[in-house]
Amino acid sequence: MRRVLGGASGLVLALLVALPVAAHTRSSSTSRFEIDPGGPDRFASARIQVRAPLSELEAALQDPAARAAGTAARLDAAEIDAYLAARFQLLVDGRACAPRGPASALASADPGHVARRWSVACPATGALTLRADGFFESAPAHLHLARVRVGDEPPREHVVVLANRRLPIPVGDAAAGAPEAPGSGFLDFVRLGVEHIFGGVDHLVFLAGLLLVARSLREIGWVVTGFTVAHSVTLALGVLGMLRPDPTAIEALIGLSIVVVALENFALTTAAATQRAIAVGLAALLGLAFAGALAGRVTVPALTLVGVALFGVCHLALAARSRRPELLRWAVAFAFGLIHGFGFAGALAELALPAGRTAQALLGFNLGVELGQLAVVAAAWPLLRLAVRGAGGGGRLLVQAGSTPVLAAGLYWFLTRSLG
16 A cells, blocks of 8 residues: 555656646647749749747757746747748758748737748759758657648648658659658548647646546546547537637646546545535636636636636536446546647647648547547556555545646646646
């Protein structure tokens, strides 16, 4: 028993130490290359635009020690433009095309992202190659999504990782007979979905919180099904542009969903008096957040917080009166799966995929997310059951010990993301 609780305590400490590093989802960026192939007697040109989180630019351009100490100077536009132009290029026979004029800013739906656009010119003859080499020096697991259009040809999407940062771009007759470019097929979007679930620490913590109190594979089936159906719906709505909520608010709500799951774990393993205290504590937290939203200090809309408060408090009250409260977890998985789906959608929405490619990308990405989740469940479930059996009568303490870092992570993400 001491070993079990000691291991859980070690997990608490390890996650709390890692919180500042794991405060965001997978490192990623996007780009578009609009290429005019030109002709034998004139120059080819291209318009390049890159979108990336400001945090990724800071990690790549600032000294890590200065960032940790809070003494790093604010990045200016010239630094950002120089970095992006040197790492996102169009090459002709290995030579970089020359920029034409200064870069300009683009609007972004996410205030935490930077978007820049510039033009280049290069000789029309020679083999074209796309180079997307940004951010890998600070984040080797970085994921870049590039959309490339050559003239009037259909655009192609490319998943760029550390191993394939240069992609050949076929033009004209070569493009007509070329096989599908590496990184643009159905299986590549499946891989993108798998990588996103494994790179998204907050999604994994949410899933771990749901699994902690599951007693059978049937319960896990309900939980996974509820989460899958919900996030599939909002993933599609987000990528298709039918609903585009504020990304900052979505990230904060993902943190809040983890808080609710952790508190429910405590409520399911404590006495009635403690359950009431937990419900009151959740209501108080959301009440303060509501006041902050009205004052303009919290990024989550006030009415959204009211809805989450009503759902969370009512669900805790219902679970306290149910003989099998763990069977109600599908409702939590479904409700918050809707929010997580918008978080998944951000990885695809920036590509602005054409209609013919959107269905393929959605299906592949969604399948990848599900495969990633199933892999997590397959690995974690046997270990959790062994730990519960080893704890004997201390199974409730094990759930609470495991839920402690889940609660800490959720609170950290909700507060830091909602307060900016």
